[in-house]
Amino acid sequence: MGEEKKVIVFALGTEEYGVEVEKVRTIERMQPMTRVPKAPEFIKGVINLRGVVIPIIDLRSRFGLDELPTTDATRIIIVSAGDFEVGLIVDSANDVIDLDTDNIDNPPEIVGGIKAKYLDGIARVGEQRLLVLLNLEQVLDRNELQQLERVED
Amino acid sequence: MELSQYLSMFIDESKEHLQSLNENLLSLESSPQDISIVHNIFRSAHTLKGMSATMGFEDIAALTHEMENVLDLVRNSKIEMNPFIFDCIFKSLDSLESMVEDIIQGGTGKADVSPIVVSLRSIVTGEYKTAVVPAAVTAVKEPTKGIEVDEFQFSILQQSIDSGFLVFYVEVTVNENCVLKAARAYMVFDALERMGEIVKATPSVQEIEQEKFDRSFSLYFISKVDQGTLEKEILNVSEIQSAIIITVDTESLDELSRPRTEVEAARQEIAAAVAAAVVPVQTPTIEVAAPKVEAAAAVVAKPAAGGAPVASRTIRVDIERLDALMNLFSELLIDRVRLEQLATEVKRNDLTETVEHMSRVSSDLQNIVLKLRMVPVDSVFNRFPRMIRDLAKSLDKKVDLVITGAETELDRTVIDEIGDPLVHLLRNAVDHGIESISDRLAAGKSEQGTIQLRAFHSGNHVFIEIEEDGKGIYRDKVLKTALKNGLVTAEQAAKLSDIEVYNLLFASGFSTAEKISDISGRGVGLDVVKTKIQMLGGHVQVDSRPGLGSKFSVQLPLTLSIISAMLVRLGSEKYAIPLSSIVETSAIQKKQIRNIHGNKMVDYRNSVIPLVSLSTLFSVPDFNEDLEDETEIVVVRKGDKQVALMVDEFIGQQEIVLKTLGKYLSGLFAISGATILGDGQVALIIDPNALIK
Numbered sequence: 001m002g003e004e005k006k007v008i009v010f011a012l013g014t015e016e017y018g019v020e021v022e023k024v025r026t027i028e029r030m031q032p033m034t035r036v037p038k039a040p041e042f043i044k045g046v047i048n049l050r051g052v053v054i055p056i057i058d059l060r061s062r063f064g065l066d067e068l069p070t071t072d073a074t075r076i077i078i079v080s081a082g083d084f085e086v087g088l089i090v091d092s093a094n095d096v097i098d099l100d101t102d103n104i105d106n107p108p109e110i111v112g113g114i115k116a117k118y119l120d121g122i123a124r125v126g127e128q129r130l131l132v133l134l135n136l137e138q139v140l141d142r143n144e145l146q147q148l149e150r151v152e153d
Numbered sequence: 154m155e156l157s158q159y160l161s162m163f164i165d166e167s168k169e170h171l172q173s174l175n176e177n178l179l180s181l182e183s184s185p186q187d188i189s190i191v192h193n194i195f196r197s198a199h200t201l202k203g204m205s206a207t208m209g210f211e212d213i214a215a216l217t218h219e220m221e222n223v224l225d226l227v228r229n230s231k232i233e234m235n236p237f238i239f240d241c242i243f244k245s246l247d248s249l250e251s252m253v254e255d256i257i258q259g260g261t262g263k264a265d266v267s268p269i270v271v272s273l274r275s276i277v278t279g280e281y282k283t284a285v286v287p288a289a290v291t292a293v294k295e296p297t298k299g300i301e302v303d304e305f306q307f308s309i310l311q312q313s314i315d316s317g318f319l320v321f322y323v324e325v326t327v328n329e330n331c332v333l334k335a336a337r338a339y340m341v342f343d344a345l346e347r348m349g350e351i352v353k354a355t356p357s358v359q360e361i362e363q364e365k366f367d368r369s370f371s372l373y374f375i376s377k378v379d380q381g382t383l384e385k386e387i388l389n390v391s392e393i394q395s396a397i398i399i400t401v402d403t404e405s406l407d408e409l410s411r412p413r414t415e416v417e418a419a420r421q422e423i424a425a426a427v428a429a430a431v432v433p434v435q436t437p438t439i440e441v442a443a444p445k446v447e448a449a450a451a452v453v454a455k456p457a458a459g460g461a462p463v464a465s466r467t468i469r470v471d472i473e474r475l476d477a478l479m480n481l482f483s484e485l486l487i488d489r490v491r492l493e494q495l496a497t498e499v500k501r502n503d504l505t506e507t508v509e510h511m512s513r514v515s516s517d518l519q520n521i522v523l524k525l526r527m528v529p530v531d532s533v534f535n536r537f538p539r540m541i542r543d544l545a546k547s548l549d550k551k552v553d554l555v556i557t558g559a560e561t562e563l564d565r566t567v568i569d570e571i572g573d574p575l576v577h578l579l580r581n582a583v584d585h586g587i588e589s590i591s592d593r594l595a596a597g598k599s600e601q602g603t604i605q606l607r608a609f610h611s612g613n614h615v616f617i618e619i620e621e622d623g624k625g626i627y628r629d630k631v632l633k634t635a636l637k638n639g640l641v642t643a644e645q646a647a648k649l650s651d652i653e654v655y656n657l658l659f660a661s662g663f664s665t666a667e668k669i670s671d672i673s674g675r676g677v678g679l680d681v682v683k684t685k686i687q688m689l690g691g692h693v694q695v696d697s698r699p700g701l702g703s704k705f706s707v708q709l710p711l712t713l714s715i716i717s718a719m720l721v722r723l724g725s726e727k728y729a730i731p732l733s734s735i736v737e738t739s740a741i742q743k744k745q746i747r748n749i750h751g752n753k754m755v756d757y758r759n760s761v762i763p764l765v766s767l768s769t770l771f772s773v774p775d776f777n778e779d780l781e782d783e784t785e786i787v788v789v790r791k792g793d794k795q796v797a798l799m800v801d802e803f804i805g806q807q808e809i810v811l812k813t814l815g816k817y818l819s820g821l822f823a824i825s826g827a828t829i830l831g832d833g834q835v836a837l838i839i840d841p842n843a844l845i846k
Contacts, residue, residue, distance in 0.1 A: 034835040035774075036837065037770070037823075046835050051484060053827045053829070055814065140817065
């Protein structure tokens with residue numbers, strides 16, 4: 001048995017993803033947000049989270065997937081990684097599970113259109129279920145954000 | 154006894170004392186005959202010694218003690234100050250500073266100070282005065298060396314003397330091989346208490362009972378018995394080596410407590426020392442605010458302090474608590490705006506009245522909260538005279554630093570950050586601005602250069618100016634470097650105004666120039682200065698008259714947390730524009746808009762200014778001013794340039810609480826932050842400066 005790792009499970013399209021519970025501050029329902037002009041496309045705006053202004057990233061858009069209209073299941077996962085505190089819009093989030101680190105494999109080159117560098121690994125849960133572990137630091141990398149901005153200009 | 158809880162107080166106090174030592178020493182240097190300054194220096198040094206000894210920082214205490222010996226000779230006119238002594242004492246201060254710094258960093262404050270001690274001792278013993286034996290000196294000033302008392306204890310002593318009691322300062326030393334020191338001390342106390350009253354003992358009675366003293370302890374004693382009886386009684390206790398008994402009269406008591414009656418600052422020193430000395434009977438009500446002490450110390454520096462004993466009743470507050478208060482208050486402001494909105498919707502008289510009253514109260518409250526965080530710039534400026542002195546000395550130049558407006562107040566958060574940029578600008582001024590003595594004489598100037606350091610309020614800003622009468626900046630030299638570094642093209646260069654050329658010094662490419670001396674060294678790290686100041690929401694500009702000097706002007710916001718802003722609507726979106734950059738608001742007809750070279754311009758007060766379409770710039774989804782016949786505009790300015798921003802509708806003026814957009818969204822175009830509106834929505838704050846080229 002390897003170490004235990006607690007992750008929050010969320011869904012994006014047909015895949016299930018996990019982020020470490022320590023990095024998740026809270027999970028919120030969709031709420032009105034203020035658009036930020038001239039920001040990259042995947043930044044949907046900012047929200048007021050109990051007095052703190054937090055940027056919101058549409059994770060589908062971030063990974064180049066098709067955007068979907070908001071549903072009752074849509075959630076914003078507020079995460080903090082490094083210096084950043086941001087919200088991630090996901091299709092749904094409703095599970096917390098314990099992972100055995102022995103059951104985590106290196107990520108394949110590509111998962112549902114997402115580049116391997118955004119991933120920490122693939123975890124097997126039970127017989128059927130596969131969980132993609134997200135590398136938040138990579139997803140929130142500022143350098144890449146700046147590159148994206150430059151492309152837009 | 155646990156001392157660590159007093160450590161931060163000790164650090165603050167010692168920094169203040171070192172600062173006042175520095176200041177006083179500088180003013181003594183300019184008027185060496187003024188013995189009153191020496192007294193001030195002595196007092197600070199003495200307090201510092203006491204404090205550090207109490208806290209167990211023996212090296213600091215030891216060095217200050219040596220310094221005191223020298224100062225004592227000076228104040229008793231046994232020796233006169235000369236450059237050698239000044240340098241020695243300045244060096245001691247530097248060592249003391251680095252020791253205190255070490256303590257701040259978590260160290261023990263230990264340092265090898267033997268070279269300085271040797272030179273200090275040489276001043277005391279040989280070279281300067283032969284007749285005075287150090288031991289005799291210390292004996293003379295024994296009474297003042299005693300122990301400081303607080304106001305309450307002072308008044309007891311004073312009243313006792315007035316009503317005919319005798320007040321003694323008693324210093325008892327037990328035998329070296331005494332086995333039960335505490336017991337002996339107890340017996341002494343016991344004997345004394347039968348004859349009179351002990352006002353204060355150092356170390357405290359508790360400490361003595363726990364045997365936490367070396368070999369001697371001292372105390373103040375009020376009694377009717379005479380000195381001889383007293384001495385006999387004390388020496389009756391066995392294993393007591395000696396008892397020094399000095400009768401304290403009004404005069405010597407006065408000297409001890411001069412601060413209280415003469416200068417507020419010194420009273421605080423004593424109070425602080427007592428606080429640091431941790432006397433159990435002492436309630437911790439005598440903390441004092443740092444800036445006040447420094448301000449008072451500055452007054453002391455001038456001759457004829459003249460009194461004006463304005464009792465400053467201040468407390469020291471952790472800045473984090475103020476921040477917390479500020480955050481809570483911003484929440485309150487948001488609710489206030491929300492209530493105002495509700496009141497206008499509900500339209501009930503009593504509700505409206507209550508809300509209006511609440512608004513007034515909260516505005517007052519806001520002013521107070523903001524003022525709590527205000528600190529005079531003096532707390533930054535006070536370290537500059539010493540710095541300029543040393544710098545001028547090492548460069549062999551003569552420089553006079555004239556500070557005005559040191560009482561100008563700025564938000565604490567700004568104060569904390571502004572020191573480094575100013576140090577940079579001042580160093581620049583001495584190093585590269587002011588010429589060498591020979592050059593100055595050759596240019597027909599006085600050999601002493603002058604640097605003016607000014608601070609003043611203007612509107613919602615504080616300006617800090619550094620102006621010197623040095624050689625100024627030469628346009629051609631700056632342009633040459635700028636061209637070489639590719640900052641401008643030759644074509645652009647020809648068109649630039651002088652000020653624009655000077656401002657090239659702040660460009661980030663400038664400081665990397667290989668041969669800095671080409672342009673008199675200006676530009677060295679000035680980009681860093683600019684970045685820092687901009688980070689604080691300020692601006693820096695430079696102006697110069699070649700051959701006559703330069704002026705660096707730093708503009709800073711009063712506070713970083715609450716600003717007045719105009720809220721505007723662009724379709725469904727709301728934005729805030731800082732009031733400080735708005736010139737006026739008005740409305741224009743479509744036919745007033747002119748097209749010049751494909752740019753929209755509008756006549757505005759006899760000049761033609763550019764029109765900026767915010768809706769296009771921000772790609773606003775549901776508003777476009779092209780569809781309107783009449784458009785509201787907000788005229789904003791940056792320096793002497795103006796631009797009109799087209800908006801959908803004015804919502805009104807409001808106090809808004811600045812919130813950052815977080816690091817992830819840093820560096821957004823034309824957005825400087827966000828605020829939360831009464832309905833909980835986030836509105837972005839427009840940075841008009843980015844919209845003006």
